[in-house]
Amino acid sequence: MFQLNEPWVPPAVLVAVDLVILTIRGNDFRVLLIERGIEPFKGHHALPGGFLNNDREGIGDAALRELREEANLDGRTLHIEQLGAYGDPERDPRGRVLSVAYLAVAPGLPEPVAGTDASNAEWAPVREVLEGRVQLAFDHRLIFDDAVERARAKLEYTPLATAFCAQTFTIGQLRRVYEAVWGVDLDERNFYRKVQRAAGFIVPVGSARQAGKGRPARLFRAGPATSLQPPLTRPEHSVVPGGHL
Amino acid sequence: MFQLNEPWVPPAVLVAVDLVILTIRGNDFRVLLIERGIEPFKGHHALPGGFLNNDREGIGDAALRELREEANLDGRTLHIEQLGAYGDPERDPRGRVLSVAYLAVAPGLPEPVAGTDASNAEWAPVREVLEGRVQLAFDHRLIFDDAVERARAKLEYTPLATAFCAQTFTIGQLRRVYEAVWGVDLDERNFYRKVQRAAGFIVPVGSARQAGKGRPARLFRAGPATSLQPPLTRPEHSVVPGGHL
DNA sequence: CAAATAGTGTCTGTTAGACACTATGGC
């Protein structure tokens, strides 16, 4: 089927996609994990994912399909981006599997995880995985760490935070995204003006309001910007990891 | 050989690595391209790359091997990082090939490209490829664009610029890296202090000097920093692309 | 009323960018 002009034939490899799906629940930064029902790593937690369906399926399409199958989420309404390829020959004890990892960001949803065909899915606190209190299968810890750092960094320079919010949101809700993902407290007043100064980040939607506890807040929706100028910087600039090969 | 607990078997795919090797030659920002000697895309320019050697070779190892085979460069002394996976099912007319792309940065070397086994390798000006005056094979234009944007962005937040320089360098040489990659003119005096203020970016090496045209300059080497605080920002902040699936 | 959140005003220390100026080499 495959026609190469060389006498030698390159090795064929199985290709999987893995998803790091991040969200905010309550005031917690969370990630979707499934509990593996089969070997290897039976009983461990793992990132949702799976193999390519057939050799006409694109890797991005496979990611969208897994997002739907495992988390019942519609990738067309979500932020999703590729993290990278993880290709250590030993990463899967069953044989050679190259995984392409994706980062997805979902708005905080009330339901746990409805309509999945995975055995057991849950929104685990990101902090518990980072601290090693939840053990992940395969090299998923590596993928997870890269995803968290990517998300934290992108909050600074891009409007990614709005992907954690519903279609409309208040500036207070947006601030709680930053606080949960970065794990810091931000000054409400300075944040308030900073996000409005970044051109195209958020745009007011009508003069609608929304009642909660205190004074009702203005509603906004995501603006057209693809990068934030000026950026919102983390209080202490933590290290940007170099990435993996 | 491969043992899955499922009756269905996932499709196997060929895995390639492609390299975007960037450097500065003279005052020009350049990329290493080879001219294809065989179909498909015979006669077109392409990024150096190739298939995995065998199913025990890691993808990072394959990238280092190609770097050596095609550009005669030693990846252990170079900056190299993964860009991402490119997995469109139609990207190679011969069949299903998933490519993992790498970005490498080499110091400016006097020789063209010695000791390669590629038919015809040359350092093409990045600008000519961006402007479409050089046509690339496969989806290499897509990979190339991502690589250039990645390099431009990383000059802001990381010490990547030092990877374009020799072991020791002057601040003027470092500035010419920024000017070539970003395609802008920077104020020499402000640049001079800005790079020194970023802790761990560059460290003075002896009080050695180096003669050229004007007053001899102090020599520096790369410091231990992995991120620049504060960052060096581009004069006009161009858009950060969202990435591909 | 108190408590809570939203939103505005203002001060202060730092910084980015502009650019005058000095220093030190080759020719």
Next chain:
DNA sequence: GCCATAGTGTCTAACAGACACTATTTG
């Protein structure tokens, strides 16, 4: 001497962070 590059000083407008203050809701 002139030219080119290296390196220092300094001004100004903008900005980040701190925080006092007002506004508007629930209970």
